[in-house]
Each structure stands twice: as C-alpha cells, then as structure tokens.
Amino acid sequence: MSEISEKIRYVLQFYFDNRWNASKACEKICAVYGDDALSQSTARKWFARFRSGNLDVKNAPRSGRPITDKVDEIMEKVQIDRHISSHDIARELKINHNTVLNHLHKAGYKKKIDVWVPHELSEKSLINRISICESLLKRNEIEPFLNRMIVSDEKWITYDTRKRSWSETDERGTLPKPELTKKKLMLCIWWDCKGIIHYELLRPGQTIDSNLYCQQLLRLKEEIEKKRPKLIDNNHVVFHYDSTKPHTSLMTRQKLRDLGWEVLMHPPYSPDIAPSDFYLFRSLQNSLSGIKLSSEEDCEKHLHQYFKDKTPDFYREGIMGLPNKWQKVVSKNGQYLD
Missing domain, CATH: 1.10.10 (Arc Repressor Mutant, subunit A)
Known part of the structure; x- marks a missing residue:
C-alpha cells in the first residue's frame, strides 16, 4: 500500500x-x-x-502462494493445452480471471482461432512457418498426399448442470434454489477428407497426457483398419497434429514410429493452418451457439448428430483448402492469417 x-x-x-x-x-x-x-x-x-466495526486501514494479509508461482502455473497450463480458456485457468488455480488475462498478455499471448499463441511471432517462428509451408506446397505438387492425411486434435465442449442450494425465504422456511454449474468435456477427434474416423469424449475435467494419447492411437489404428483399410495395408498414413506436449513427447513419437505412420511437419503456434482449428472446430462451435447442453449425454447426442449431418464434401473442403493456406502464409512472410 x-x-x-x-x-x-x-x-x-x-x-x-x-x-x-x-x-x-x-x-x-x-x-x-x-x-x-x-x-x-x-x-x-x-x-x-x-x-462494520473494522477501523483498520491496512489491507488484510494475502494468503496463498506467491504470484510468481501462479504465473508459472498459468503458463504451464497454456503449454499443455493451448485451447484452454482463461476462465478455466482462473477457476482451476483459484485466482482472479483478470489476473490470468494480465499475465498472459504480459507474456505476449493472445487467442488466435481459440488457441493461445504468441502475440508477435519471433523471427525464427516466421522463418519456420515460411519454410515448412513452402516445403509442403512443393511436396503436394510432386506427390499429392492430402487424401492420405489424418488430422488429430482436441477441443473443450462445455455444458451447464443445475445443482440445488438452499435460500432463505419467509416463515414458510427454505426453498431449493437451482444454480448453474459449468462443466466441460474434452473432445478428442481424428478425421480426414472423407469424414470422421474416430472420436472420444473424456470424463469431465480429464485432460490428455502422453500415456492416454498413446492408448488412443491404438484405438485409432483399429478404426482406420475398419474404415480406411488401404491406408493401413499400404502403410500410407500421413499424421497431422499440433505441437502440444502430449503430441510431441518421446513416448508419443516412439508410438507413432512403431505404428509406421509419417508425421507431417507443422510449425509451432500455427492454428491458422491447422484444419481442425480454422475449419472443423469453427463450424462445430457455430453449431453450439445458442444451444443449451445440460449433461454429458446432451453433448454426446449433439456431437453425434453434428457429425452425421455433415457430407463428405464438407470434410474434403477442410483438408483440400490447406495448399491455399500455405500459399498465403508464404505470401504474408510468415505472419498470421486473418
């Protein structure tokens, strides 16, 4: 003070x-x-x-860990899950929402297509984006590979549940008062130009780690064998994911090598050229606008119907639009796309 x-x-x-x-x-x-x-x-x-009788003009002593610890935890949560909301970070760390936003902004982060990314890309990041996009463009001209690409990503699906609390009334006693409580489920999804291959909804609040992700890859392999057998038979899977820790851990990389799948290059901090972020998840989020989901079952039903209603052309457009995105990144000298 x-x-x-x-x-x-x-x-x-x-x-x-x-x-x-x-x-x-x-x-x-x-x-x-x-x-x-x-x-x-x-x-x-x-x-x-x-x-109230408190005549002390001093601020009450603050409890909890030093704010520097909280800053480290904020950044760790963003590194693990770049889709996490600032409200969820505040709730999980039991700190003020504005505090979370202030520290993220001070660290140079902003939301781009619902993903936390550096506000200003470093020179190294710009060069990476240009060189990788140029390489992918040239490869696709020589040997088109997009129809063999499987995209992996995650997204939070939130829903409201009602719980009862007791509120005081008049002489009649107390009455139960419903209150809304927000919960969330993580959607893990794998898709290609023909449609959805596999998806899972994790338990409320559960997140991805390397061990779980490797288990999911085995389940994904079974689904590919059923729905895209030629990709497995010819060992032609081209796998695309972003650079979050569970995706790039040593355990995950080893599992992908064991499966014999090629991992496609993708520059860090680049949701604007990730098909799930700039295409599928945007469409899914639009379908959720104005919809009230009140349970896990509601979330499952909505996702099932949403995926069922989409035609193969919808998924093909999202994948086949990638070369245009890559070209724009090169033309803009690596800067983020609008």
Whole structure:
C-alpha cells in the first residue's frame, strides 16, 4: 500500500468519525489530492468497513502462494493445452480471471482461432512457418498426399448442470434454489477428407497426457483398419497434429514410429493452418451457439448428430483448402492469417 493511499484512508476514517457521508468525504479528499486520488465507490467501501466495526486501514494479509508461482502455473497450463480458456485457468488455480488475462498478455499471448499463441511471432517462428509451408506446397505438387492425411486434435465442449442450494425465504422456511454449474468435456477427434474416423469424449475435467494419447492411437489404428483399410495395408498414413506436449513427447513419437505412420511437419503456434482449428472446430462451435447442453449425454447426442449431418464434401473442403493456406502464409512472410 503506498504512503498516499494510507494517508487517504486515515483521512476517510477522520471524516467517518465526524459523521460525514462517503460522497462528501470523497469530494473533499479529491479537492486536496487530485480527482484521481479516490473514487466514490472506494470511499463507500471503506465507510461500509468502518460501520462494520473494522477501523483498520491496512489491507488484510494475502494468503496463498506467491504470484510468481501462479504465473508459472498459468503458463504451464497454456503449454499443455493451448485451447484452454482463461476462465478455466482462473477457476482451476483459484485466482482472479483478470489476473490470468494480465499475465498472459504480459507474456505476449493472445487467442488466435481459440488457441493461445504468441502475440508477435519471433523471427525464427516466421522463418519456420515460411519454410515448412513452402516445403509442403512443393511436396503436394510432386506427390499429392492430402487424401492420405489424418488430422488429430482436441477441443473443450462445455455444458451447464443445475445443482440445488438452499435460500432463505419467509416463515414458510427454505426453498431449493437451482444454480448453474459449468462443466466441460474434452473432445478428442481424428478425421480426414472423407469424414470422421474416430472420436472420444473424456470424463469431465480429464485432460490428455502422453500415456492416454498413446492408448488412443491404438484405438485409432483399429478404426482406420475398419474404415480406411488401404491406408493401413499400404502403410500410407500421413499424421497431422499440433505441437502440444502430449503430441510431441518421446513416448508419443516412439508410438507413432512403431505404428509406421509419417508425421507431417507443422510449425509451432500455427492454428491458422491447422484444419481442425480454422475449419472443423469453427463450424462445430457455430453449431453450439445458442444451444443449451445440460449433461454429458446432451453433448454426446449433439456431437453425434453434428457429425452425421455433415457430407463428405464438407470434410474434403477442410483438408483440400490447406495448399491455399500455405500459399498465403508464404505470401504474408510468415505472419498470421486473418
């Protein structure tokens, strides 16, 4: 607390003791210390505190771990899951939402297609985006591979549940009052130019780690054998994912080598050229707008119907639009696409 703030609070206490109201006290203080010295709402807050019997002008000591620890945890959560919302980070770490936003912005992060990415790409990142996109463009001209590509990604699906709490009423007693509680499920999905190959909904609050992801890859292999047998028979799977930790861990890389699948190059911090982010998830999110989901079952039903309603042309358009995206990245010298 600054020296001037402490002085103003003692002055507020003096006016309170002399039975002034908060508004008049605020005017007097601002006349002496400047218009920005004190707000009406702050003056009313301190007067309410004095009326309660608490005449201490010092801030209560703060509990919890140092804020530097929280900053590290915020950044760790973003590194693990770049789709995580700032509200979820605040709720999980039990800190103010604005605190989360402030530290993410100070660290240079912003949301791009619902994914946390650096606000300004470094020179190395720009060069990576250009060189990888140029390489993919040339390869696709020589040996078209997009019809062999399987895209892997995750997205949070939120829903509201109602729980009952007790609220005081009149002489009739208490009545149950419904309250909304937000929950979320992680959608893990794998798709190609023909449609959805496999998807899973994790338990509420459960996230991906390397061990779980490797188990999912084995289940995915079984689905590919059923739905795209030629890809397995000819060992032609081209696998695409982003650079989150569970995807790029040593365990995951070894599992993909064991499966014999080629991993497609994808530059870090590039949701604008990731088919799930710029295409599938955008469409899915639009379908969720205005829809009230109240249970896991509602989420499952909505996803099932959404995927069922999409034609093969829809999925093909999302995959086959990639060369145009790559070309735009090269033309814009690696900068993010709008």
